[in-house]
Amino acid sequence: MAYFSAEEYKARLAGTRRAMQERDIDVLIVTDPSNMAWLTGYDGWSFYVHQAVIITHLHEPIWWGRAMDALGALRTVIMADDNVVGYDDTYVQNPQKHPMETLAALLNERGLAAGNIAVEMDNYYYSAAAHASLTHALPTNNFIDATGLVNWQRAIKSPAEIDCMRKAARIVEHMHRTIVERAEPGLRKNELVASIYAAAITGVDDCWGDYPSIVPLTPSGMDATAPHLTWDDSPLKKGECTFFEIAGVYRRYHCPQSRTLFLGEPPDKYKVAENAVMEAVEAGLTQAKPGNRCEDIANAFNQKLNQLGFEKDSRCGYSIGLSYPPDWGERTMSFRRDDQSILQAGMTFHFMPALWLDDGGVEVTEPILITDTGVECLCNTPRGLTIK
């Protein structure tokens, strides 16, 4: 069974239907696993095959996917069993035919093929071939792009969701404590990552750990000049910096937080970069309040950073919440110039200031919750460079 209440289910569906109505959408085909889970409770690692949730105005949502995964859907979704529909296994990764043909048949069968149909065009799990197959098999050629429609519904978290975020925050604090305890010169990076994973999944108290949508990113030295490299078995070295971009996860809700570790005494330029990031974070946080815009945080952050002699040309934050691989962001709001989304109480973000230097990187980031009056940092991990 889904782990959110019947009331919340109804509210999520009602909000989504309102957004559909505003855009004159009769049938919404949801393929983003995060959106599928948020709307119906579906939770399984089955997004490597084609699957979807179909939302209409009058009927209960329909889960559609591989027959084998329909069994998992029966165990996790809120809808009645006859609204869980599986397709034959011969459609799986078979170049001779495409699973979307069965979705088109289902829409026809249920009388849903005639109206205005919307799809999430820019979603990992809605490939160019899926779209080609679906548009070929359906009579209409007036498809509406609803990328982000459901994601936006998720922007303001319910109290139950904020509780999940807080539990995820406890987990990521625990992960950072584990890093500080275990890291030392000579320890192989993969052994450290093994400890990080163990802390993440064991969790703390009643906060058991779910899997993160991005693996721990833990580059050292020159590899830390690039943001997204993963580990090998190289040993940690004295005089080297390593950043840890990691997330605690509770029931698919992500609380990411990054910290940077220096083994030994950091050179002055790291201290200068640390100070710049810390001051710029403070400047950004003063703008984090209801009624302000996403770009206000970015502009305040960048202005302070520039004053202190640094530049960062990438976004410095994004909205977070429920997520499935390969990304733990919600893919709606970003902290960057020109993002005029208005901050509202209940929104959660990863405020993600990172500076990449010529021989390493400094990441000191904060997951935040917009409150009625301002902002709350979800984690109590000590800010600043960790020196050991």
Added chain:
Amino acid sequence: MAYFSAEEYKARLAGTRRAMQERDIDVLIVTDPSNMAWLTGYDGWSFYVHQAVIITHLHEPIWWGRAMDALGALRTVIMADDNVVGYDDTYVQNPQKHPMETLAALLNERGLAAGNIAVEMDNYYYSAAAHASLTHALPTNNFIDATGLVNWQRAIKSPAEIDCMRKAARIVEHMHRTIVERAEPGLRKNELVASIYAAAITGVDDCWGDYPSIVPLTPSGMDATAPHLTWDDSPLKKGECTFFEIAGVYRRYHCPQSRTLFLGEPPDKYKVAENAVMEAVEAGLTQAKPGNRCEDIANAFNQKLNQLGFEKDSRCGYSIGLSYPPDWGERTMSFRRDDQSILQAGMTFHFMPALWLDDGGVEVTEPILITDTGVECLCNTPRGLTIK
């Protein structure tokens, strides 16, 4: 630097170009991260933004992606630095514009926009929006679907790749030993998964563990009637069966293997199912040899299973090797009726017989290597139900 040799790089490129020529492809846009890594050495968790490798007949491959990730590409790919091209961060997850516009510009700039262009239509990381943006921005509308073209080049593993597979096999054996040691009634499932992860990433000897493309699937009891559910903090129970679908991973090469654990004395029906799977596996393995076809294994397996009173209507295996999330399969060959792909020495598969019963599941699977004369099971994990 890429961890395969210059000779292997040339051979991979030459094979891919031959396949392109056969289909009259001038420019191949590769967006599958596994194919990108196999062709160029690129390795990073950046596939949540649009990126690609561009293969032509005359020029060195080009890596194209987010500017921030170009730094990681410079550190991992074989090509010269001027064939690593990053796009501006404002294109990232911004509904106002699409990164594919910058890829189209790059193709124009390098004189590559005029010929026959091929894309991987059914790939997670080539969305419907990516295709719409690219086709809109380029003059040609004669796009060729090259889904699987590079994947097929990867089917026969080189000795260096088989070495990686063998290391991954050592890791998954270690993971299964860890499960048998740790599992006991009362242990919370997430704690067991934490130990599985720790074993996977720590690895064995010089086989350090890379991240798996699918998280450990470890359902118990009724949840084990469905194949792809993930864990929570429910305790293991006496009298309950749990299957473990997991993979060891070395440098992105996956060796998956599943085993089923029963805590306490299994009821007869589990023993009957176990026996059927064991006999059907043996029947399938006798057909696993060069010159036979994928379907020969499936047919032998299913025939034996049916004789013993069971039916499995899903495929019972697929090719494996280098992979990135969300799937550890290669998405080429499947062990199922009508798959007439010819087995050749050096191919690797996950022979994946699973039976889902009305109150649980039995998975006893073997990663296999086709040899010059027959087949080799890559793992020495004891076959059959684990009883503890």
